[in-house]
Amino acid sequence: MKNKLILYLVLILVIPINLVFADKLPIESNVPGGIVIISIQTDDKPEAFFYKRKVMIIGSSNNWKAIIGIPLKIEIGEHKLKVINNGAESNYFFEILDKKYEAQYLTIKNKRKVNPNKEDMERITKEIKLIKNVKNSWREINSIPLKFQKPTVGPYSSAFGLRRFFNNQPRNPHGGIDIAAAEGTPVTAPAAGIVINTGNYFFNGKTVFLDHGQGLITMYCHLNEINVAEGAHVNTNDLIGTVGSTGRSTGAHLHWSVYLNNTTVEPLLFLNAK
Numbered sequence: 001m002k003n004k005l006i007l008y009l010v011l012i013l014v015i016p017i018n019l020v021f022a023d024k025l026p027i028e029s030n031v032p033g034g035i036v037i038i039s040i041q042t043d044d045k046p047e048a049f050f051y052k053r054k055v056m057i058i059g060s061s062n063n064w065k066a067i068i069g070i071p072l073k074i075e076i077g078e079h080k081l082k083v084i085n086n087g088a089e090s091n092y093f094f095e096i097l098d099k100k101y102e103a104q105y106l107t108i109k110n111k112r113k114v115n116p117n118k119e120d121m122e123r124i125t126k127e128i129k130l131i132k133n134v135k136n137s138w139r140e141i142n143s144i145p146l147k148f149q150k151p152t153v154g155p156y157s158s159a160f161g162l163r164r165f166f167n168n169q170p171r172n173p174h175g176g177i178d179i180a181a182a183e184g185t186p187v188t189a190p191a192a193g194i195v196i197n198t199g200n201y202f203f204n205g206k207t208v209f210l211d212h213g214q215g216l217i218t219m220y221c222h223l224n225e226i227n228v229a230e231g232a233h234v235n236t237n238d239l240i241g242t243v244g245s246t247g248r249s250t251g252a253h254l255h256w257s258v259y260l261n262n263t264t265v266e267p268l269l270f271l272n273a274k
């Protein structure tokens, strides 16, 4: 009887915490472009780093979770998360498995968008630097939305991670997911956040970046119109822009990217979050 009582007490204490997490975590996928979740049992909130990049930590005392974005170009095999707790350093090891992403061949009629001229290159270099800083933003908040709503209505037209060839020339893999929709279709925030940057970029066209906290950044590209200003606070389903075809684009669609620790990851892992 006494043992049963203890068991019930343990269940009462343990289950609610796991349920809270079960509702909030993205889907784990230990492959390039995926997300790895590591449990950390320390009293105080630790700090965690993956290849020197600060990693999101959520949870509460003795029940922390590190949410790690895994780069598309990572080596297959064992990797480690460096955890610092009250000055003491420890390593958490985990395995990354192989995933074969398909190749995609695209024809871009505007050749300047594939082989930019000298003037374009100067602009692109500036934009790459600016965008890199935006993706590196860190806002230290504890409650982070890890369950997203789809940002526009329409079918997925290009998967995340495709190995891309523009006019038969190899380029970076597809760092987001494409949703096909008519020009002017509303694009909405998938979760609460702050508009940290808007701009009209050479490749990405009219773009909005949202900061959801602790390095979770989302990006919306090729917009026809931008309907938010930098610094604005948005809630789930708030209008941020409309679908368009600005920048290097083959037709009206939304390109949507999700970044964790400055690494692009599969957006669907947040849409179908556990």
Ligand SMILES: [Zn+2]
Residues within 6 Å of the ligand: 158, 174, 176, 177, 178, 254, 255, 256
């Ligand atoms: Zn895309």
